[in-house]
Amino acid sequence: MRPFGERWRAPYACDPWGSRGRLYPEISSPTRSEFQRDRDRIIHSAAFRRLKHKTQVFVYHEGDHYRTRLTHTIEVSQIARALARSFGLDEDLAEALALSHDLGHTPFGHTGEDVLDECMADFGGFDHNAQALRVVTRLERRYAAYDGLNLAWETLEGLVKHNGPLLDAESRPTLRYVARGVPLAILEYNAIQDLELATHAGGEAQAAAIADDIAYDSHDIDDGLRAGLFKIDELREVPFLDELLREIDGRYPNLELSRRIHELTRRVITRFVEDVVREGERRLSLLEPKNADDIRHAGEPVICFSPALKEADASLKRFLYAHMYRHPSVMSVRRKADDILRDLFRRFKAEPETMPDEWRADLSRDDETRLARRVADYIAGMTDGYAILEHRRLFDVTPDLR
Template sequence: MENEFSSRAMAPFASISSQSRGRLFDTGASPTRNQFQRDRDRIIHSTAFRRLQYKTQVFLQHEGQHFRTRLTHTLEVSQIARSIARALRLNEDLAEAVALAHDLGHTPFGHAGERVLNERLAQWGGFDHNVQALRVVTVLENRYAIHDGLNLTWETLEGILKHNGPIVDADGKPFGKYAREGLPAGLDEIVSPGDLRLSTHASLEAQVAAIADDIAYNAHDIDDAVRAGLLHISDLPGVPLVGPIAEEVLTLWPKLEQNRQAHEIQRRLITQTIEAVIAFSQGKIAEVAPSDVEAVRTCGQTLIAFPPDMAEAEKELKRFMFANVYRHDRVMGPVEAGEAVVGRLFDAYLSKGALPGRWRQIFADAPDAAGRAGAVRDFVSGMTDPFALEEHERLFDERPDFR
């Protein structure tokens, strides 16, 4: 449980585990861990978390063993989230739990798999990885004796769903990206100890996890792209956000091997963005002056953010990365192959019910077409990259070559 010192050290607007809205199933108190620490531990010990080791971040496994996977990305996000939360006197344990769970709903082959599932499931509301992450932690992880799911606290579930902001506005209309894309399917099926309040912001700890995600992949995608030979350090000067850092590193160590230059750029970029987020967020919090975590949820704005100039530079950096890395032929070829694998698997399972093991019965027991599609969605989205390839070979006697 949270000791007296740690609770006193937190800001008044931090989330306190002893004040949690609870779990669906009461677990009693622990003499050694607070409620959010227990959430973190349940996530780390879950099957879905282990599968992240074999799910694509940007570069597929055939490119080599040293590129980020969903698991290593998640660990980097968690570390950054803890650093920001500590500086802002927030609850590090809740920030860590949300960070560790934020990608549990991702498909094999990265965003390529998500795009395919969203297309295949269009008539049933599409596919959203945040909603799927909630399904993972509330329904699909079923190793406990007395309940399905991980039985996480309300605060962690809220953070998983809303770390990027509210789902709807005060009038119930789709908000943010959902105003463009429509509400994701499955919101009415969420299993939770209470209403997750789709129109409010999440806690500051969840907002910290969200911005830590951006900080992590901005930095490590550059590092991976240099390692893969898609970028050279000399390409970076002039690029918003990272350019000045690259120029400084090249001036200080012009003859240093490129991988070490890339690491120096990465660590400086992470440090610079973390420090800027902390300083700007402190100012935003002071301006709004939330009295407690409930005031954070109802203040009507995100309080953990990049400064405006850095936010614009970060958008420009993303555009540069899309043009020069994410849409590069060496990335797009495997991406398209991954899309084909996921699409063929989904179609085969849905039309023939050819799912393996217990999933075949889950599919057969579904009451209608939507239920059968949902069973296929849950099975396919949970696959690792290697298992998806094994299933493709089982069904089609063919193993795509991503090289």
């Protein structure tokens, strides 16, 4: 039964009352749609709570004003809902996907992912999207009837494919995965429940994916400026940002720096969101999708930037890569975090008995791949602070990340 007062959805939106279901069938809720239930399960998961203490760019003790994985996730969720509303998509599914998109991230930001990927090179590698799937299908152990969160098919599909298809029409890895293949965790789950890896995800997942780009473009500008990694006028080398700064300075001359920064970042979000809405409406009018599958089989994203703003996004990311992500102070912390996680991986793999009881249960040193994956699962779930504490417990000297 559909609840009273539910929102209007376009014909091409994913329908929570027509979901393809869950791996373990459950009785429908009389008060919540399937996608609302998924959103709530994600919010109440242990992995979601740990995002509060996981690095986005700056480590946890560098200041309360910088984004963490959790605050970034909330910002992505807000933008994803706004986009979903504009297109008549299911807002709850878009929100669930935004809230879950970073559940597989490691401590210490992308440093952690790079380290675990190298440590796991002989055991299938490490990919944060695949890890997010492991979290919601295996590693969360809260429910009596199953491991994981038992999310709806549409939520799992969007989680895995929000960046596009993983396979082509001939079941070969797409460009992103051609060198190393699709992560094993995804292939293993796909063998149990087919997520149609050769198609795009639904519109809600596409909205969440582009919301992620918009959120971290804007907030990394904000955090980078407030951290003093670059000055606001250095941003003028990005034409898109130069235009926005000229607009601000023309309207508000001699504006104090903190307000100038905020005026810039809010305009970045607004321009990107408005561009996605215009471009999405243009593509939808050409495609004339009758259902969600028409979005999946369109052959290209439908919810995306226009060519001009796609280049603006790329140029902005190039600036941030050079001036922020590779800044000497950030790289210094990354190297120390790298050492912490490498040490932990080596020790836990060599001495699995040093892990907590629940993590070393049923392990055998003879099954090296399973042991390595268990160690990676344990480390990936750590917060920044917990990784430091574990290193201090096991080693005489722990790098100071300050």
